[in-house]
Amino acid sequence: MSLLKVRNLRKSYGALKVTDDLDLTVEEGELHAIIGPNGAGKSTLIAQLSGQAGSDCGSVRFAGAEMMGRPMHARVRAGISRSFQITSILPNFTALENVATAVQARQGSSFRFFSPVAEEHGLNDQALAALDRVGIADRAFFHAGSLSHGEKRQLELAIALATRPRLLLLDEPLAGTSGAEAERLVEVMRGLKGDVTLVLIEHDMDAVFSLADRISVLVYGRIVATGSPDAIRDDPQVRAAYLGEEEGA
């Protein structure tokens, strides 16, 4: 079943059409990567899907329900979550507090039937489970500011996962990492596959081609090709528009 169906999505900044009649279908359970040259509109698309940025027109249907016009917190409740950049991590709070705070902020009043103590336990349990999921449960009581860059990236993932999304949008989760840190994050994402549907934007092509079930190529605000990693690698239009440019870089 298609979990996400985007049709004719548009967004302009002045005269610049950043998302231009974009169509995208994401199947339940898949890891769907979106690649494209710098400035193609990838981050803007993630912001539009999460509700962080508005759209001029089009349709975003998630699990059969129309998301257009719904704010970010309503989309989180519906099951769409996105990762946030390290800048949103609170350095003087522990990793656990960072995740618990994010859960509380995004779930809003959904804990209102619980007592404050039960609420705190519920939040902490949920936060610990998310930290465990990304492999940094042993850092739960460390200040977030003291974590390594890679661990901060894992913490971002935990924050996004803690709301138990059905669709997780990841915007460059490997940015600024290399070597063992990048490999660890790739394995964390591999471990999430199947449990949560993932839309991944990532410049690291080795990671994209090893992780993705399907890849869509975004050029000037439009999806020009969608297919398996092998099909995308062999697509002449894609090679010309994107991969060729990478190889030549």
Ligand SMILES: Nc1ncnc2c1ncn2[C@@H]1O[C@H](COP(=O)(O)OP(=O)(O)OP(=O)(O)O)[C@@H](O)[C@H]1O
């Ligand atoms: N808030 C904004 N106001 C005006 N223009 C913007 C804004 N945000 C993005 N843009 C422009 O929209 C275009 C697409 O930007 P976007 O960041 O979505 O691309 P991207 O594919 O994620 O790029 P990159 O791979 O370099 O991160 C760029 O030309 C960018 O300058």
